[in-house]
Amino acid sequence: MKSRQNGITLIGFLVILAVVGFFGYMAMKLVPAYAEYMGVVKSMKEVASSGTNGKTLTEMRRDLMFKMNFQYVDDATIKPGDVRIVRKPSGNALEVAYDKVVPFMYNIDFLLHFQKDVALVGNVAQ
Numbered sequence: 001m002k003s004r005q006n007g008i009t010l011i012g013f014l015v016i017l018a019v020v021g022f023f024g025y026m027a028m029k030l031v032p033a034y035a036e037y038m039g040v041v042k043s044m045k046e047v048a049s050s051g052t053n054g055k056t057l058t059e060m061r062r063d064l065m066f067k068m069n070f071q072y073v074d075d076a077t078i079k080p081g082d083v084r085i086v087r088k089p090s091g092n093a094l095e096v097a098y099d100k101v102v103p104f105m106y107n108i109d110f111l112l113h114f115q116k117d118v119a120l121v122g123n124v125a126q
Contacts, residue, residue, distance in 0.1 A: 018040050065080075082098040
C-alpha cells in the first residue's frame with residue numbers, strides 16, 4: 001500500500017504567508033484613516049443635532065473642530081475650507097469633504113477621499 005501525503009509544502013506556505021502579510025500591512029495603514037473618518041462623522045452628527053438656529057458657518061466650523069478633538073481627529077486632516085453648508089431641496093446640510101494621503105511603502109501612497117453630509121436641524125445664519 002502506498003501512502004499519500006497531505007498538506008501544504010513549505011514554499012506554498014511561504015507564498016500564502018507573504019500574501020496574508022501584504023494585506024495585513026495594508027490594513028494596518030488604512031484602518032486608522034477610516035477610524036478617523038468615523039470620528040468625523042460622529043462629530044458632524046453631534047453638531048447637526050445640537051441645533052443650528054442663528055449659528056454662522058464660522059461658529060459651526062469651530063464647534064465641529066472642537067468636537068473632533070474629542071474623537072482623536074488630527075488637526076491637519078480637515079481644514080476650515082473642507083467644511084461647507086450645502087443647500088438641498090430637503091433643507092440645509094453640513095458637508096465635509098477631504099482627501100487624506102496615507103504613505104504605504106517607498107514612493108507608493110494611498111489617496112483616500114472622504115465626503116459626508118448631514119442634515120442640519122434649524123436655520124443657519126448667513
